[in-house]
Amino acid sequence: MSDASLVAFLGRPNAGKSSLFNALTGRRARVGNFPGVTVDVEEHDVTLPSGRAATLCDLPGLHRLAGELGEGTDEEIARRIVDHAAEGERPLVIVQVCDATRLALGLALTRQARDRGPAAPFVLALTHADELEAEGARVDAARLARLAGVDVVVTHAAAPDAAEKVIGAVDAARPSPAVDFDPDAVAREVVTRAPARPSGPRARTAAWDRALLHPALGLPIFLTVMAAMFAAVFLVSDPVTTLLDGGMQRLTALRPRLGDGFAASMLLDGALGGVGTVLAFLPQIVILIVGMELLEASGYLARAAFLLDRAFRGFGLGGKAFVPLLTGHACAVPAISATRVLRDPGERLATILVIPLMGCSARLPVYTLLISTFFGESAVRRAAIATGLYAAGVLSGLVAARVLRASVARGNGRALPLLLEMPLLRRPMLRPILHRAWREAKDFTRRAGSVILSASIILWVLLNTAVREPAYEGEPLIDRSVAAAAGRALEPVTRPLGFDWRINLGLVGSFGARELMVGTMGVIFGVEDADKEPAPLVEKLRAAKGPDGRPAYGPPTAAALLVFFVLACQCISTLSAVRRETRSAKLALFVLAYTYALAWLAAAATYQVARLLA
């Protein structure tokens, strides 16, 4: 057993706990599996100034530790961790990050935390004291320490000395018996109150809320914000993607210099065709992450939950389910963990099961490629279609939730009523957001360099390995390759959707990672058109011929493929997250089955109708 102290960071949501934790760890925390509690928490090892070793660990945000807490919710997980740590042999230090503008509520949590680890050294880190001061109020930290029987340190994640101060306080903290106090009385005593200033954060928030939560304009504003964010992803990134695409072509133009060999083709058609095509979509993903982080950090998401609650009830969910559903637009895996804020087990399960329908960023490359190939004269029109696809994902998710709430996820029959804190609206700190975007970009690039690179090379090999002799003089190798045979075997299933063997291969590949759809197309057409002039994938797709010599793809096929990608849960990581969170492999298989069935039906309907119209 390690004798390093365990330093548990806990606090109410929006107290600034994770920002402070990140400032302390320099964002180098790793995700660890907390011993005895099979839940991922961020941890970071440090050496305290006194030379003692310590592990800092970031608990989920919570409002309380006492009472009946639903199993698997953030609050219950945090309580399990604190209890487990308090019983363990490692010395425990509790750091509670507390928003000074919500001191009484924070102190109520302090009392509950002290009941859990009575003698453990306890540091109360007060944040947002600047907001209190902006209201003309002040908190007396020394007096607070005396009355509440804890060590107090006043700090802020953005302060340059935040880490030093908090770590110093942790090092100096000594075990002290829990003191009985009345949180409200103590808060009243140590904060000098002042009426809200017209220029203070409260008044400013109230003024913004008058517009953002306006009875008639609130929802239109919300919808505009969402649509603008998703449209911006396409509009802003369009020129960047074109630029990257051009660079990729210049590399392909090196072919004559590299010769005609095996290695050159593998490098250019396989590796570059696959990875390069996918990497070109990096800007979209970064813009999306920045947009979502800005919304979250500003406090607007709670407003959105307030506005949407009534409408969501019609689908058996509550307004709070909006946050995990929005998170799902970046990636379903963290979104599934984010459902831990939902207390109602039925609502939580339904939300988990429909998150895979949200348009995650891995779908972006497919959306972009198909839209710009088959539907896109103007950038505005392309952005509008993409936004429509996101809306389609959300709507089908809501309808699915309604059905699930009446069947698989009945729970106790109805959603628990909303109870949600509306945090002050804050100007987001830019650094953590940019850092998050950077991390996301790195992950994406790494995935392109590993999963997508190896898959592209495997595909290239399969496209260059023949299964049979030429049926006629000069039949291209690719047409009689292993890959083509495999794709053709699926054609009976996908013919009603208008897909051919090439798309089928993409669908098989994209089961591991959706971006592979685009990578696969890049490789297939790289191999097929190796002897032609280099051209953007968009043009190759338009020019692609079917066995009868007519264009292989048109708008009906593209529309069907888009619909398929909106609905199908083509993601192993998501399925394993569903299994982990619901502790049921059956439910994970259910997600796979229902989304694929839905995708096939909707894509077939789209293709058939579009063909009639065309």
Add this chain to the structure above:
Amino acid sequence: MTLAELARGAAARVVALPDDADTASQCQSMGLQIGASVELVRRAPFGGPLHVRTGEVELAVGRELAARVVVEST
């Protein structure tokens, strides 16, 4: 009178929380506790939640829950 019946802009004091211990404890942890002063800031349209200001925080409170919180005018 319940919190759900409060007029917009009106202030009141909480006198009773819902019976079931879990909901009551949740309300308390959010600052909606007996003796707390509350003010109705706005209601979401079509029977949506209420925007309520209490001592330190502002809350979104579902209408069904608000109908189970008893208040008296101050």
